[in-house]
Amino acid sequence: MTRTGFxxxxxxxxxxxxxxxxxxxxxxxxxxVPIGIAFGAPPAETAYLVSALYLATAIAQPVLGRLVDLYGARRLYLAGTALVGVAGVLAAFAPSLGWLVVSRVLLGIGTCAAYPSAMHLIRREADRSGLTTPAGVLTMLSVATQTVVVIGPTLGGVLVGVGGWRAIFTVNVPLAIACLVLGWMRLPRERTVPTGPGRTDPPGMVLFAATLLGLMLFLMRPQPAHWYLVALAVLAAVGLVVRERRAAEPFVDLRVLAGNRPLLATYSRQVLSYVVSYALLYGYTLWLQQTRGLSPTVAGLMLLPMSAVAIGVSAATGRRPELRGKLLAGSVALVAVCALLLTLDARSPIWLIVVIAALAGVPQGLNNLANQNALYAQADPERMGSSAGLLRTCMYLGAIVSSAVTAAAFPVSADTPGLHVLALVMGGCAVALLALVVVDRSLPARVSRSTA
Structure with a gap:
């Protein structure tokens, strides 16, 4: 019997x-902090745990997204989630910080398949069922993929308090098993798409990875002595442009991308949004522990209002077709959050910390949802997986920029003057995001809506 509806x-x-x-x-x-104590590692070394995931994810997202477009979502989803389980087991027995870094790289690669698989299958199912934009499904995906970011510190604090720092890694084993079971049972089997080296474009993938690797390694430690990383990124980028303009099946179709200015604007908004979001997530959390004197568990709980507000905002606005209004409101809220950070010091009351976290939940709930819906409408349906992967790459590019800014603001410890420097940089990005939304004439006031 033919299935109807989503x-x-x-x-x-x-x-x-x-x-x-x-x-x-x-x-x-x-x-x-507890990992650094366990291995006797300073913050400069434990930071590799953060950057390892950033680098692996930023590079692998569009690569796996393209493979999803070519080979189908089910295969990549199952392989990726299996790798997540392997990473969790490796971290459970990691004897050194270096092994933990390796597990984070595997974890980053493994988690890259699910989001482009989701966008690919949502688009395919929407086309089959005749939905213009499955607003309800996209809203749920947005809540799970980005709004849940702010649940992480709270969950991490609880896990560290109950089972020690290794618990935040080993929790991936049962999560991966659940994904494998659900994916095996419910994801549709797809025909193998005939491919070859020319269709998958390995040279384009390698040049793309080299461009991002050089750029991001430099952004992690931006020093004049590291000029060679910029040179690597530039040379790889030039090679990528030459290769992709000549390839019959390019990994990144630069001609289509260059002609899609609305999509490029969406990617730019994503970078700016996540420079601020991740600087808040990591920099602010470090300040809460090292200067405000909160434990990891309490610091995580202080961010809980952010997750509650973000989920509430996404749920309340997800089915509404407005696009420009969401981005304007989210950008203004980001500017306000950055202004409030400038008022903090070591004696700031808990209620002010809670207010800042709650206000930060507004852009978390609005900006990602609007950018995701914009991408769904702007991207080529045949490249939905790779386009979604690039959106995630932009997210982690913003995260790496935020990591570099946070490291510069807190060279020794997360003190209050450093927090204020960080807030000024975050505020500049928030103002730039607001300006980009205001001047972008290609951004529609609303998107077509359906109720799935």
Whole structure:
């Protein structure tokens, strides 16, 4: 019998799989201090646990997204979630910080398959069922993939308090098993797409990875002595442009991308949004522990209002078709959060910390949802997986920029003057985001809506 309507059996595995990456990127925020104590490592070394996931994810997202477009979502989803389980087991027995870094790289690669798989299958199912934009499904995905980022510190604090810092890694084993079971049972089997080296474009993938690797390694430690990393990124970028313009099946179709200015604007908004979000997530959390004197568990709980507000905002606005209004409100809220950070000191009352966290939940709930809906409308349906992967890459590019800014603001410890410097940089990005929304004439006031 022919199935009608959107297949809601797809939702549980897609939501759970897409949750793996953002939760793992944020749980670590409250565990860096105890990990450093356990291995006798300074903050400069434990920071590699953060950057390892950033680099692996930023590079692998569009690569796996392209493979999803070519080979189908089910295969990549199952392989990726299996790798997440392997990473969790490796971290459980890691004898040194170096082994933990390796596990984070594997974790980053493994979690990259679920989000492009979700966007690919949502688009395919929407086309089959005749939905213009499955607003309800996209809203649930947004809550699971980005809003849940702010649950991470709270969950991480609880796990560290109950089972020690290794618990934030080993929790991936049962999560991966659940994803494998749900994915095996509910994701549709797809025909193998005939491919070859020319279709998958390995040279384009390698040049793309080299460009990002050089750029991001430099951003992690931006010093004149590291000029060679910029040179590597520039040379690889030039090679990528030459290669992709000549390739019959390019990994990144630069001609289509260059002609899609609305999509480029969406990617730019994503970078700016996450420079601020991740600086708040990691920099602010460090300040709460090292200067305000809160324990990892309490620091995580102080961010709980952010997650509650973000989820509430996404749920309340997800089915509304407004796009520009969401981005304007989210950008203004980010500016306000940065202004409030400038008022903090070591004696700031708990109620002010809670207010800042709650206000930060507004842009968390609005900006990602609006950017995701914009991408769904702007991207080529045949490249939905790789386009979604690039959106995640932009997210982690913003995260790496925030990591560099946080390291510069806190060279020795997370003190109050450093927090204020960080807030000024975050405020500049928030103002730039607001300006980009205001001047972007290609940004529609609303998107077509359906009720799935």
């Amino acid at each position: 297949d809601r059996g797809l939702i549980p595995p897609l939501i759970l799989g897409s949750l793996l990456n953002p939760v793992n990127s944020s749980m670590l925020a409250v565990a860096l």
